[in-house]
Amino acid sequence: MSTLTSRKATRFVLGSLVCAVMAAAVYAQTSGEMQSADTRQWIRAGQGGMLEADAAFNNLHGKLGIVNAGGAVDMTGHPFFEPIGSNGRACVTCHQPSDSMGLALASIRQQWELTQGDDPLFDPIDGANCPNLPRADPSSHSLLLNRGLIRVGLAWPPGPRNGVPVVPEFDIEVVRDPTGCNTSTEYGLESAKPTISVYRRPRIAANAKYVSYESNPLNAKRLAMVVDRDRFTGKYMSMNIMSDAREASLRTQAVSAARDHLQMQEALPEDMMEKIVSFEEQVFAAQVESNVGGALAYAGGPDALGPRNMEKFDRGLGDNFGVPLFRNFDMWKTAAPGETAAQREFRESVARGHDVFFIRVFYVTDTAHINTVGLGNPMKRTCATCHNSAMVGTDLSAGWVDVGTANLPYARQNVPNPFQAEVQHDLPLFKITCNDEARPHPFLGRVIYTQDPGRALISGKCYDVGAIVMGQFRGLAARAPYFSNGSASTLRDLVDFYDRRFNIGYTEQEKADLTNFLSVL
Amino acid sequence: MLRKTTLRIAGTAALALLAAPLALAQERNISFVACPIFQDTDTVPCWLAEYEGELYFLGIQTDAGGWSPPWLGHQLLVEGNVSDNPRVCGGIVLESSGTPYDRRSSGSSAGVELPNPPVTSVMRELDATCRTQLPEVDAFNTIEPRRGPGPSPAQPPRTPDQAAAAAAARDAALAAEREAMAKIVPPYQPRDYEMLYEFDSELAVFTIGEVEKALEYAALIGASKILVTGYRSSSLLSNGQQLEEAPFIAKRRAQELESTLRMLGIPQGVALEVTWEDAVVPGNGVNDWSRRRALVRVIP
Numbered sequence A: 001m002s003t004l005t006s007r008k009a010t011r012f013v014l015g016s017l018v019c020a021v022m023a024a025a026v027y028a029q030t031s032g033e034m035q036s037a038d039t040r041q042w043i044r045a046g047q048g049g050m051l052e053a054d055a056a057f058n059n060l061h062g063k064l065g066i067v068n069a070g071g072a073v074d075m076t077g078h079p080f081f082e083p084i085g086s087n088g089r090a091c092v093t094c095h096q097p098s099d100s101m102g103l104a105l106a107s108i109r110q111q112w113e114l115t116q117g118d119d120p121l122f123d124p125i126d127g128a129n130c131p132n133l134p135r136a137d138p139s140s141h142s143l144l145l146n147r148g149l150i151r152v153g154l155a156w157p158p159g160p161r162n163g164v165p166v167v168p169e170f171d172i173e174v175v176r177d178p179t180g181c182n183t184s185t186e187y188g189l190e191s192a193k194p195t196i197s198v199y200r201r202p203r204i205a206a207n208a209k210y211v212s213y214e215s216n217p218l219n220a221k222r223l224a225m226v227v228d229r230d231r232f233t234g235k236y237m238s239m240n241i242m243s244d245a246r247e248a249s250l251r252t253q254a255v256s257a258a259r260d261h262l263q264m265q266e267a268l269p270e271d272m273m274e275k276i277v278s279f280e281e282q283v284f285a286a287q288v289e290s291n292v293g294g295a296l297a298y299a300g301g302p303d304a305l306g307p308r309n310m311e312k313f314d315r316g317l318g319d320n321f322g323v324p325l326f327r328n329f330d331m332w333k334t335a336a337p338g339e340t341a342a343q344r345e346f347r348e349s350v351a352r353g354h355d356v357f358f359i360r361v362f363y364v365t366d367t368a369h370i371n372t373v374g375l376g377n378p379m380k381r382t383c384a385t386c387h388n389s390a391m392v393g394t395d396l397s398a399g400w401v402d403v404g405t406a407n408l409p410y411a412r413q414n415v416p417n418p419f420q421a422e423v424q425h426d427l428p429l430f431k432i433t434c435n436d437e438a439r440p441h442p443f444l445g446r447v448i449y450t451q452d453p454g455r456a457l458i459s460g461k462c463y464d465v466g467a468i469v470m471g472q473f474r475g476l477a478a479r480a481p482y483f484s485n486g487s488a489s490t491l492r493d494l495v496d497f498y499d500r501r502f503n504i505g506y507t508e509q510e511k512a513d514l515t516n517f518l519s520v521l
Numbered sequence B: 001m002l003r004k005t006t007l008r009i010a011g012t013a014a015l016a017l018l019a020a021p022l023a024l025a026q027e028r029n030i031s032f033v034a035c036p037i038f039q040d041t042d043t044v045p046c047w048l049a050e051y052e053g054e055l056y057f058l059g060i061q062t063d064a065g066g067w068s069p070p071w072l073g074h075q076l077l078v079e080g081n082v083s084d085n086p087r088v089c090g091g092i093v094l095e096s097s098g099t100p101y102d103r104r105s106s107g108s109s110a111g112v113e114l115p116n117p118p119v120t121s122v123m124r125e126l127d128a129t130c131r132t133q134l135p136e137v138d139a140f141n142t143i144e145p146r147r148g149p150g151p152s153p154a155q156p157p158r159t160p161d162q163a164a165a166a167a168a169a170r171d172a173a174l175a176a177e178r179e180a181m182a183k184i185v186p187p188y189q190p191r192d193y194e195m196l197y198e199f200d201s202e203l204a205v206f207t208i209g210e211v212e213k214a215l216e217y218a219a220l221i222g223a224s225k226i227l228v229t230g231y232r233s234s235s236l237l238s239n240g241q242q243l244e245e246a247p248f249i250a251k252r253r254a255q256e257l258e259s260t261l262r263m264l265g266i267p268q269g270v271a272l273e274v275t276w277e278d279a280v281v282p283g284n285g286v287n288d289w290s291r292r293r294a295l296v297r298v299i300p
Helices: A008-029 A105-113 A140-146 A250-260 A270-282 A309-313 A341-359 A491-501 A508-519 B002-028 B159-183 B208-220 B249-264
Strands: A053-059 A061-067 A151-157 A172-178 A195-200 A283-290 A363-364 A379-381 A429-434 A447-449 B029-034 B036-039 B046-051 B054-060 B076-082 B092-095 B108-110 B119-122 B133-134 B144-145 B190-195 B225-236 B240-242 B273-280 B293-299
Touching: A061 A309, A105 A140, A250 A270, A270 A283, A283 A309, A341 A508, A491 A508, B029 B046, B046 B076, B054 B076, B190 B208, B208 B225, B208 B249, B208 B293, B225 B249, B249 B273, B249 B293
Parallel strands: B036 B133, B054 B092, B225 B273
Antiparallel strands: A053 A061, A061 A283, A151 A195, A172 A429, A363 A379, A429 A447, B029 B076, B036 B046, B046 B054, B076 B092, B076 B119, B108 B144, B190 B293, B225 B240, B225 B293
């Protein structure tokens, strides 16, 4: 399948691939298993050409498939692909088709090597750890180059929600500021425009119908909350797009991203906004081929796989045996004609991994917005209880959760010790102190240390500290690293996090099976 | 003299008769604060609590609605009645009745249907001593939950006839609601919408839907005012202690409702007044949960 059809694009891609191999070699030394053979097909802002209706892109695990349900997309003049702001970026800069409409660390590093940091992706406004750092110095971009993180500067205190002022229930202090941005007199908490900088992975701009939809106004599961309203349509929305759910809809997200990430000087014109949203609503992404398992989407195969099936099915609650959220993998439990031994072994592993995800029971403990919403702490359930939304594994309800990726003591961090001269901390650390009348964080109390307060920076609520909206499980193979702070370098890291966090006691086989399962989604 | 004494006795008897239901209710009622205990079984866990040397069964892990199982890491206020059920997971079975919550059956134990769980409130602050998680033992493997620890049971897809019937039922219910609203004619009357809360909570998780009804009524009658009032109460525990809610909770309940009403949209021309009463409404040990409330009054 071809992807970029203009001659210009083809030349660019060939050039990119050559340079990318060099770039990959450079980084192989520093990144362990990271992407040694992972070359990416980068789409530059404004390069033009066509993005085909069906496109496929290589990654370490196989190929990622993109489907444009509306047919091939002419990228020339399209506001998703053109540098409509002032810094040379387009939406596509951080939402690359090859990366499942997200942004893989492999791509980031490749672009750094290719351009020596000159790509608009590295614009200091949020591609650097802080805008006041020297652009050409890789250390200025260490969070982007090492973890794939973009700086997100959020006003503190937060603005109103649905027109109603937000009064924060807590004080926030900067405990550790390795980037210098939160204590900067120009950009920090004490600046003229008090701002908190957190660092997050771009989320995928695909499969939108599964994460952005109209909702009931009241969400009992999220503590009797009124959900956010899309100011363009007046509809109450699902609140599952952003890591902190700060944008109600694809429309409001497009407007704020054009302003904040593309540095568009004026408001995003409505026609551009609609064209961006129309594109996002019709693009689907999922892994389509496995290096070992072969084709993933074929007649008679698992019908959750591949982007055409993402287009075909609809959202729904999938935590049931009637229509399981990732449907059915049983056909991979028995041999099929023409399979190689390796293919057979892999497919069996994936089918077992599906079962681990869907029916393997463990104790979910001390997780705000999971154990607190009606099932008790701990609750004895499966992965599919929380990751319950059909085809994508998000939460069908507004899905912010403090699983411990951002809050101490569970968040990954280097441990100070007497055996190393210097221990590097790369993420900021904040101290949150809840006021006396606040409802405290249910499992951390009134004083919380966090690398990213998450939803609480928008809601002002103590019980939201560290809560992050679940991300889609699709196209994972194409967009390492994982979690909003990039703290899991690989799918196996991600599985290991849960194994440790919930003391699950997965066997090595279960871990391998679950990793293989995630790699084909 | 005799007449006077007779009258006094008669009066006392009358009072005693009046008080009898309360006394009876209090006899079966039990209210206490304790750490919850997680007792695993081969299906879903039981939730227990110990009070004065006796073990009580509260409920099982369920998503049947209405009852939120306890949280380890926090104490729990238990307000319920002793049921006639045989012990479950070693505990005397507590129940509640008359609550406004939707409490569908969560399952059975040894073939006996489990009753509605008691009213429970997770206490607001952490308590690190509440961490008892007990492993499965054969003797307690009697729980048949409506929903096990895995995904929901398979349900065959609806037939077209069933789907049509369900849609028709929904439409009929909506039409009935519209019809009922259409029958509301002047002179309009004030209406109260009540929100109920867990102890020390400002989040009306199970009753927040009343707010939408209040707004609908306000819009329909062209109300002049919506008056929100938050209350604070206490729960009379079985040891005689009055457990009072936090001093600020009436205010927080009122403020949360104000925020909810504003986010949902106050109809044009309707004034919103928000107030609260910090005085404690004392509990009497029977259905004290019903005094943890706030009111939204829609005034024509």
